[in-house]
Amino acid sequence: MNQRLPFVPAPFALLLLTAAAAAAQPAAPPFAPVQRELLAVPNSYSNAWGDFDNDGDLDLAVSLGTGEVRLYRNDAGTLVSVGAQLGMPQAGSYELRGLSWGDYDGDGFIDLLGGPTAADQVTKVLHNEGGRRFVDLAADLGLTIPGRSSRQTNWVDYDNDGDLDVYATNRTGENGLYRNEAGVFARVFAGAGPTDARPTVGACWFDMDADGDLDLFLANQSGAADALWRNDLTAFADVAAAAGVAGPPRTKDQGGVGCAIGDYDNDGDLDIFVPNYGPNQLYRNNANGTFTDVAQALGVGVENHAVGSDWGDYDNDGDLDLAVISYEGAVGEQQPHNALFRNDGPAGFVNALAPDSPLNAADHGAQLVDYDGDGGLDLSVTDGYGPVGGHFVFRNTLPDDVKKRSLSVLVLDAKGHQTRFGAEVRLFDTAGRLLAVRLVPAGGGYNAQRAAPVHFGLAALAPLTVEVTFMSREGRKAQTVKNVDPAAYRGKSLVVRQAN
Numbered sequence: 001m002n003q004r005l006p007f008v009p010a011p012f013a014l015l016l017l018t019a020a021a022a023a024a025q026p027a028a029p030p031f032a033p034v035q036r037e038l039l040a041v042p043n044s045y046s047n048a049w050g051d052f053d054n055d056g057d058l059d060l061a062v063s064l065g066t067g068e069v070r071l072y073r074n075d076a077g078t079l080v081s082v083g084a085q086l087g088m089p090q091a092g093s094y095e096l097r098g099l100s101w102g103d104y105d106g107d108g109f110i111d112l113l114g115g116p117t118a119a120d121q122v123t124k125v126l127h128n129e130g131g132r133r134f135v136d137l138a139a140d141l142g143l144t145i146p147g148r149s150s151r152q153t154n155w156v157d158y159d160n161d162g163d164l165d166v167y168a169t170n171r172t173g174e175n176g177l178y179r180n181e182a183g184v185f186a187r188v189f190a191g192a193g194p195t196d197a198r199p200t201v202g203a204c205w206f207d208m209d210a211d212g213d214l215d216l217f218l219a220n221q222s223g224a225a226d227a228l229w230r231n232d233l234t235a236f237a238d239v240a241a242a243a244g245v246a247g248p249p250r251t252k253d254q255g256g257v258g259c260a261i262g263d264y265d266n267d268g269d270l271d272i273f274v275p276n277y278g279p280n281q282l283y284r285n286n287a288n289g290t291f292t293d294v295a296q297a298l299g300v301g302v303e304n305h306a307v308g309s310d311w312g313d314y315d316n317d318g319d320l321d322l323a324v325i326s327y328e329g330a331v332g333e334q335q336p337h338n339a340l341f342r343n344d345g346p347a348g349f350v351n352a353l354a355p356d357s358p359l360n361a362a363d364h365g366a367q368l369v370d371y372d373g374d375g376g377l378d379l380s381v382t383d384g385y386g387p388v389g390g391h392f393v394f395r396n397t398l399p400d401d402v403k404k405r406s407l408s409v410l411v412l413d414a415k416g417h418q419t420r421f422g423a424e425v426r427l428f429d430t431a432g433r434l435l436a437v438r439l440v441p442a443g444g445g446y447n448a449q450r451a452a453p454v455h456f457g458l459a460a461l462a463p464l465t466v467e468v469t470f471m472s473r474e475g476r477k478a479q480t481v482k483n484v485d486p487a488a489y490r491g492k493s494l495v496v497r498q499a500n
Contacts, residue, residue: 027352028352028357029314029340029353029357029359030376030397030398031314031359031378031379031394031395031396032394032395033392033393033394033395034079034394035078035393036390036392038079038081039390039391039392039393040388040389040390041064041390041391042064042065042383042386042388042389043065043066043384043389044062044063044064044065044070044364044365044382044383044384044389044390044391045062045063045064045065045095045097045364045365045382045446046062046063046096046097046098046099046114046364046365046382046445046446046447046448047060047061047062047099047365047367047380047381047382047446048060048061048062048099048100048112048367048445048448048449048450049101049367049371049380049451049452050101050110050112050418050450050451050452051110051451052073052101052109052110052112052128052131053131054109054131055074056373056492057074057077057372057373058074058370058371058450058452059073059074060072060074060371060380060391060393061088061099061101061112062099062365062382062391063096063098063099063114064091065095065384066092066095067089067090067092067093067094067095067096068083068090068091068093069083069088069089069096069099069112069114069126070083070088070391071083071086071088071134074371074372077371077372077373086132086133086134087126087134088134089114089124089136094116094117094118094121095116095117095118096115096116096124097115097116097150097151097447098115098150098151098152098153098169098447099112099113099448099449100113100152100153100154100155100443100448101155101418101449102155102164102418102419102421102449102451103417103418103419103451104125104141104155104164104166105127105183106163106415106417106419107128108415108416108417109128109129109130109131110128110418110451111125111126111127111134112125112126113125113126113143113153114150114153115145115148115150115151115153115168115169116148116149116150117149117150119146119147119148119149119172119173120146121146122139122146123138123145123150123153124136124138125138125141125143141183141185142185142186143166143178143185145176145178147170147173148168148169148171148172148173149170149171149172149173150169150171150447151169151171151200151201151202151447152169152200152201152202152203152258152443152447152448152449153167153168153169153447153449154166154167154203154205154443154449155419155421155442156205156214156421156422156442157214157420157421157422158177158213158214158216159179159213159233160212160213160233160471160472160473161180161473162413162414163180164180164419164421165177165178165179165180165185166178166180166185167194167216169200169201169202169203169218170199170200171199171200172199173197174195174197175194175195175196175197175200175203175218176190176195177189177193177194177195189236192235192236193229193236193237194216194229196218196220196227196229196238198218198220198224198227199220199221199222199224199255200220200221200227201220201221201255201257201258201447202217202218202219202256202257202258202274202443202447203216203217203218203219203259203443204216204217204259204260204261204272204441204443205217205421205422205442206261206270206422206439206442207270207422207424207471207476208228208230208243208270208289209230209289210269210476211475212471212472212474212476212477213232213233213471214231214422214442214471215228215230215231216228216231217229217245217261217272218256219256219257219274219275219276220256221255221256221257221277222253223251223252223253223254223255224255225240225241225246225247225250226245226246226247226256226274227240227246228240228243228245228246233473242289242290243289243290244283244290244292245272245281245283245291247276247281248278250278251278254276254277254278255276255277256275256276257275257276257277257307257308258275258306258308258309258445258446258447259272259273259274259275259309259443259444260272260273260275260309260310260311260322260441260444260445261273261311261439261441261444262311262320262438263285263320263437263438263439264282264284264319264320264322264343265284265319266318266434266435266436266437267287267434268434268437269285269437270285271283271284271291272285272291273295273300273309273311273322275307275308275309275324275325275326276306277305277306278303279295279296279301279303280295280301280302280303280304280306280324281293282295282298282300282301297348298348298349299348299349299350300322300339300348300349302339304324304326304328304337304339305326305327305328305337306325306326307326307327308324308325308364308365308366308445308446309322309323309324309325309366309444309445310322310323310366310367310368310444310445311368312369312455313343313377313456313457314340314342314368314376314396315342315398315457316376316398316402316403316406316457317343317457317459318435318457318458318459319343320343320436321340321341321342321343321349322339322340322341322349323338323339323340323341323366323368323381324338324339324340324341324366325338325362325363325365325366325381325446326338326339326363327385334363334385335386336360336362336363337360338353338359338360338361338362338381339351339353340352340353340359340379358394359381361381361383361386361390362381362383363382363383363384363386364381364382364384364446365381365382365391365445365446365448366379366380366381366445366446367379367380367381367445367448367450368380368455369450369452370406370408370453370455371393373408373491373492374396374400374403374491375404375405375406375408375490375491376396376397376398376402376403376406377396377455378394378396379393379396380392380394381394404461404487404490405458405459405460405461405486406455406456406457406458406486407427407455407456407458407464407466407486407489407494408453408455408456408489408492408494409438409454409456409466409493409495409496410453410493410494410495410496411423411425411440411453411454411468411496411498412497412498413497413498414497414498414499414500416497418451420440420470420498421440421441421442421449422440422442422471423468423469423470423471423498424438424439424440424468424469425437425438425439425440425454425466425468425496426466426467426468426469427456427464427465427467428464428465428467429463429464429465430462430463430465435456435458435459435464438455438456439454453493458486461486462486463483463485464486465480465481465482465483465484466480466481466484466494467479467480467481468480468496468498470498477499479496479498479499
């Protein structure tokens, strides 16, 4: 039976429709731009954060299309450009893509590695000399790695011997793994294992099979299948097809452009997000060596020409949200087309970013870090193709009482150095219930690797147990810190060192 609806005057009806539409839209993300004029530098690509001067806050490195590496020292939340005076590459040299921080020589200061985009150029390893200057030592270390078009380069301890090795991707030829032998690097697995000849853009390391060593996921371009190289220490095996993460059939113009590892569903194991040219993938870890693609079901399997991505709990509600950087348009006319997917639990993800948002300002890099130490994750992005361009930073503007509901954990090796990329940090409540897992990332964003604490948003400021799982030749080793009061670490990190 038809029911006649009451008449509503047109202006009032319009108000009702507008109110309903507004209610259906997610709240605008809590971010505000900082120092925009300083950071509006065209052709910005990789962005990586790390505390190069050991003063307790995160500094920012950005690679530019001119060949310059911008380095910003963080002075109590204000970014100051210091790259030129500290020896960073300047305009006129060749372009670097991929910036990775890590303390390869164990001197207590993180070093910066950048790879070239053309085969006739070489990798740079910018050794940090006490936070006072940087010197390129790549030739001395055996890490010039000629003949590659670089995107991601990882500092990672693949063999669990305590020091950082190097994995170098190549978009136009073979990837390479280089073992650290007393401070000099030698190529290993040449022609086998992770010496993968597919056009690799993204590379992320994590312990996918919980056996105590780091395995390698590769996002590959130009129609190639993705890879998952299981690390058996003396050999690697590509198990991507058996694990369900090789990706769907692709045309030549499709492929993986990056990867981001995180436990989005707080079930204790690590999942994989792959931003693609083509529909994105989100692989849920089934905890049995296999993964299931849930991207479409959870709302992130869009086809948006995605480039970079990063996990982070930007609203401090206890689960991981997802920043995805994309662009649209023809060559020379590319425009940012970004998403900030808020995690709504079993309901999936909702894009909280409107097209006209000031945050829709990037086409390459994405990093979610707490650079000002206030308990809220800030958003750092890069724009390489736009008419203005820049490497913009957006400060988190959550209310102070919400920012307080957080915990920062800095994971170090036994000597107090940042070499434990791929370690896992878990939080438990006083009843022993798992709350969340975070990975010390070894690759992500857009071809970057930061050296930074991991961040947890919390439902309440209650006592916690913090468990850090380190990789070792004897398997996974967990260390626990009990009765942690998150309120006692406001503005600083809980530091966990690996036991000898």
